[in-house]
Amino acid sequence: MKDEIIKHPATINPPVYHASTVLFRNYREMRLAGKGQLDGPTYGTDRMPVQRAFEKALCNLEKGSVTRLFPSGLSAIQNMFWCFAKSGDHILVVDNAYGPGVSFCRKILTQFNIETTCIPPSAGKDIIDFIRPETVLILLESPGSNTFEIQDIPAITAIAKEKNIITALDNTWATPLYLNPFDLGIDISIQSVTKYISGYSDVLMGALTVNQKYADILKNFYSRMELYAPENDCYMALRGLQTLATRLRQHEQSAIQVARHLEQHGKIDCLFHPALPSHPEHHLWKRDFQGSSGLFGFTLKQEYNDRELAEFIDSLKLFGLGYSWGGFKSLLTAARQRRRMPSRYSGKRIIRLHIGLESPEDLILDLERGLTKLP
Ligand SMILES: Cc1ncc(COP(=O)(O)O)c(C=O)c1O
Missing domain, CATH: 3.40.640.10 (Type I PLP-dependent aspartate aminotransferase-like (Major domain))
Incomplete structure (x- = not known):
């Protein structure tokens, strides 16, 4: 024994x-x-x-x-x-x-x-x-x-x-x-x-x-x-x-808080987060999903060149620049959409945020401060 x-x-x-x-x-x-x-x-x-x-x-x-x-x-x-x-x-x-x-x-x-x-x-x-x-x-x-x-x-x-x-x-x-x-x-x-x-x-x-x-x-x-x-x-x-359920709940709450805040920002044009009523297919999300996670995107009102965008992106302290998502660290990507079918976002640069497990208030502050760098 x-x-x-x-x-x-x-x-x-x-x-x-x-x-x-x-x-x-x-x-x-x-x-x-x-x-x-x-x-x-x-x-x-x-x-x-x-x-x-x-x-x-x-x-x-x-x-x-x-x-x-x-x-x-x-x-x-x-x-x-x-x-x-x-x-x-x-x-x-x-x-x-x-x-x-x-x-x-x-x-x-x-x-x-x-x-x-x-x-x-x-x-x-x-x-x-x-x-x-x-x-x-x-x-x-x-x-x-x-x-x-x-x-x-x-x-x-x-x-x-x-x-x-x-x-x-x-x-x-x-x-x-x-x-x-x-x-x-x-x-x-x-x-x-x-x-x-x-x-x-x-x-x-x-x-x-x-x-x-x-x-x-x-x-x-x-x-x-x-x-x-x-x-x-x-x-x-x-x-x-x-620990998925616990983490996901936090990603969800923080992402909604950050997205709601950004949606009101004067420099942001379109924000696409399925759990927000402004999303074109929000009714389908509401019907089929039981929650939302930490990833969403937005476009900016103005077209900025790479130098101007770098001023904003490189000033962020809490968002890492990198592919993939789903971890505890917040991440950002910014790429133009190259699609085969016509879409409302074709050719537009989309800033994609993964909201990690940091404090959402800190993330909002970081983004607010960063966006002031854009002309
Ligand atoms: C929606 C989606 N599916 C699949 C993948 C591929 O996953 P992996 O990075 O594990 O190859 C990714 C990666 O970013 C993704 O975003």
């Missing part, structure tokens, strides 16, 4: 195994493993215990059937296409989906004879106009990257179901806590775990969760491709998941 306690102490968080080889207890087990009949990991790539624990926890939160993990959010998106589309197929991708995902479709999938059509950022019933007999999959992201348009997800999934088309939603902004994709008829939920779920800007990971209908397809694809996520990262992601 003493030895057992020393070998396997009862810790709250599961132990991390660093392993390539996993030893079988006897030859019988080895033979069962060879036939794929042994429960549990048979090799270091075979979803070690912490990976399995994190998959299970995320899958429960998503109310899905199976979850599998990838080395990044982008990798999850790419593998979803490899798993569910084949040569000759056609896919629809919302125009405001995460840019590198859209480029992957347009530059790589075309080489494998999979064609992509972009659909409007606030698509709904009009999706019908884009569907072809060979359309197999629709990728949505709501709110979409940088411009935050919301799609009418139930209207789209109703049409897709009739036509037996798979629907996937990049749900990184809302997380399963603030929008449940499966409740709205989605088949595949995508998370960049890198963002809110891991929560500290020190993990890269993505997840796909599917409903019962697609569970075996994903499981078989994943094991054949010998995909896996590193145990250390799974440990950090599982730990992040425990």
Whole structure:
């Protein structure tokens, strides 16, 4: 008994195994493993215990059937296409989906004879106009990257179901806590775990969760491709998941406070935060979401050159300049929108803010002070 306690102490968080080889207890087990009949990991790539624990926890939160993990959010998106589309197929991708995902479709999938059509950022019933007999999959992201348009997800999934088309939603902004994709008829939920779920800007990971209908397809694809996520990262992601609800509530409250303040600012033109009534698809957000997170954007009334903008941006003390979001530190990006479809924000420079866990009053002061640097 003493030895057992020393070998396997009862810790709250599961132990991390660093392993390539996993030893079988006897030859019988080895033979069962060879036939794929042994429960549990048979090799270091075979979803070690912490990976399995994190998959299970995320899958429960998503109310899905199976979850599998990838080395990044982008990798999850790419593998979803490899798993569910084949040569000759056609896919629809919302125009405001995460840019590198859209480029992957347009530059790589075309080489494998999979064609992509972009659909409007606030698509709904009009999706019908884009569907072809060979359309197999629709990728949505709501709110979409940088411009935050919301799609009418139930209207789209109703049409897709009739036509037996798979629907996937990049749900990184809302997380399963603030929008449940499966409740709205989605088949595949995508998370960049890198963002809110891991929560500290020190993990890269993505997840796909599917409903019962697609569970075996994903499981078989994943094991054949010998995909896996590193145990250390799974440990950090599982730990992040425990505090997600508390952190997200704070991101939500602070972001709304900062956004409301900025909306009144004389130098700001359009502010797009789905939870504010000024957002064009606020009614859809209210209908489908249970909350909002810390990421939103705005445009400025005047066109500023790079030197003028640098005066504002470089003067900020609390906002880091960097990609990604979802951690405790507030971040800013500023980029022109290059889109394939006409949109109210085409060609405009969008300042995107991720509101972290600092005091919202301090963040407002920092932005106020910074904006005075603009002529
Ligand atoms: C909405 C969205 N999805 C997916 C990704 C890709 O995630 P990762 O950085 O984990 O590859 C990002 C990254 O910024 C994102 O913003």
